[in-house]
Amino acid sequence: MKKYDFIIAGGGMAGLSLAYYLTSSALRDRSILILERDLKNRNDRTWCFWEKETGPFEPILFQKWDTALFYGPGYTGRLGMGGYRYKMLRGIDFYAFVEEHLAKFPNVERRQATINRIKDTPQGGFVIADDEPYLADYVFDSTFQLSLDQPERHNLLQHFKGWFVETERACFDPAIPTIMDFRAEQHGDCRFVYVLPFDTNRALVEFTLFNDRLLTEAEYEYALRHYLSQHVDTGAYQITDVETGVIPMSDVPTTELPSEHIIRIGTSGGYTKPSTGYTFNRSQRYLRELVDNLASREKPARDVSWFKRRFALYDSIFLNVLENHRYPADALFTRIYARNPGRVFRFLDEDTTLFEEIRLFATMPIGPFLKGLVDVLRRKIISR
Incomplete structure (x- = not known):
């Protein structure tokens, strides 16, 4: 049995990004x-994120924008992004880019296999895939499944269906995406549509929900058809591609370092932002830090100060407000984005100062969030 320095269990976004940064x-x-x-040879997903600087995947971005539209109760207009750019990256372009990069390194092996088991041993991290054993100094695991049935935690889902459409009429402005459109029927949930235009006749139109129940295919499709008929002057249109997905929005804790030779990455390692479901850019940040630590100290642990952990509390409170319908979700998001231009993107990136956070909290409905805070603390006490 050959021993490797590193085994990456799972070659999706997190695993391939890690391989890119290691090499x-x-x-x-x-x-x-x-x-x-x-096989990562098709466009199975799209990642969107905001970023100020030029990132490592800038050459393969499918689209990027300097501003965005927002539609909510009491506010419709462009959002000030505070120097950020909203960026879109297609899965197929990311896979091809990393594949071409990794091909330069004969020390990197790729094997298509189903992972059966991962465990720690005194000799290193041990993996069985398609009944074949593998050993490494470190195993980076993105396959671990979070347990989303813990009643003392908040366990919502972000689920979506998107249509890539080509329209008869020139109805899109390629310079301005719609980041959130709450004109979708809410049905007591958090439901919105976002529109990412590629040119005047082509766009990704995606219907997204934050709740705890998946819809039927007919319900997703009805919402998309209804949105296009009511809010976009498409004329006839055709659907050229479809994407779907489900992302956990949960404050269930995960152990990034469950044992000496195993490190969890991606959603398995807690990289997904619980209150938004955004994963891509957080993964890039955390993986770069992980590789820097390995290269400089031969230790994988990321340093997370006690003060930085305040954002986990913020996420739990926000999830509590959404889960318990303490305030209408469309009005809540409208207050966050409309009253905090620029600041909201720094806050969601966890780059704000405490003073900036206090200013943002002052724009929120105090009563629902105080109730959410009390309930979060109560749940923490019960779970101990």
């Missing part, structure tokens, strides 16, 4: 094995 660091000559069940 772009002082660790580039280490032996690396990537195990992934699926």
